[in-house]
Amino acid sequence: MPCQSIRTLGETIVIELPSAKDWVRHAPHTSKLERLEAFFSAHGFDPHRHDTYAIGRTLSGVQSFRYRGEQRNSLPGETLVLHPDEEHDGHAGNDSGFRYRMLYITPELAQQVLHGKPLPFLKGGISSDPRFAAATDGLLCALEEPLDPLEEDDAIFHLFTTLQAVCGDRAITGASCFKAADSAREYMLDNLQRPISLDDLAECTGRDKWSLSKDYRVYFGTSPHRYLTMRRLDRVKAAVFAGKSLVEASVEAGFFDQSHMTRHFKKAFGVSPARWCRSIDQP
Known part of the structure; x- marks a missing residue:
């Protein structure tokens, strides 16, 4: 989704968009995933990458995007499945614009269902399989209503077991180790504020660092460094919402200083942290 200017109005997040005709509406927040509906009349968003799955449905128009070259x-009716860390953009494929719904789910949540199997990968990023359309309905319908916790868990389980069935088993060259990758993830979460090297991760997992780096991409969809950076940026945003300055938030999140954080913030969200802060201060 575009990351322009964000302001909070109760549970609704309104985003400053390329055209006055465009809009984005977020569903009530849950602790497990993010859901939204949006309309774009022409240009939607510039190239960017999520460290989550982005799974959605085109509701009207033609949703055009560049994906894997x-x-x-x-x-309308087709289901999008964008793999974590794959760059993509978005724009209308005709003059009528496009409307869609999207949900964002972390690879960690996927692994709670997959139990150490490689993340499913849908070649091309678009599915017309009715099994997968049915599996997404529970999460993409009625965005204005909060999800019941048990309903949400059941829907997530159905989503990833179906995605695995639709995509088939993913071939992996060479041996890989989920336990090592998961241990590295936990180590990074426990040590966000201190410098971490791949050697540190290798030492704590007992896995050689190059194999561990490959393992992480297989099971969590991105590199250890990008995962660590995104979690630190999450901490920066939370600190700013809590009233702290960018300088304080940057250091507390584990960045060297504000400029170090700013470089990564722009790459991840397409907007400077200073502009992001100005927008959330607006009534």
Whole structure:
């Protein structure tokens, strides 16, 4: 989704968009995933990457995007499945614009269902399989209503077991180790504020660092460094919402200083942290 100017109005987040015709509405927040519905009349968003799955449905128009080096066009009824850390953009494929719903789910949540199997990968990023459309309905319908916790868990389980069935088993070259990757993830979460090297992760997991780096991409969809950076940026945003300055938030999150944080913030969200802060201060 575009990360322009964000302001909070109760549980609704309104985003400053390329056109006055455009809009984005967020569903009530849950602790496990993010859901939204949006309309764009022409340009939607510039190239960017999530460290989550982005799974959605085109509701009207033609949703065009560049993904893995090729132009893609999603039509109403088709389901999008964008793999973590894959760059993509978005724009209308015709003059009528496009409307869609999207949800964002972390690889960690996927692994609670997959139990150490490689993350499913849908080639091309678009599915017309009715099994997967049915599996997403529970999470993509009625965004204005909060999800019941048990309903949400059941829907997530159905989503990833179906995605695994639709995509098939992912072939992995060479041996890989989920336990090592998961231990590295926990180590990073426990040590966000201190410098961490791949050698540190290798030592704590007992896995050689190059194999561990490959393991992490297989099971969590991104590199250890990018995972660590995104979790630190999450901490920066939470600190700013709590009233702390960018300088304080940067250091507390584990960045060297504010400028170090700013470089990563722009790459991740497409906007400077200073502009982001100005926007959330607006009534």
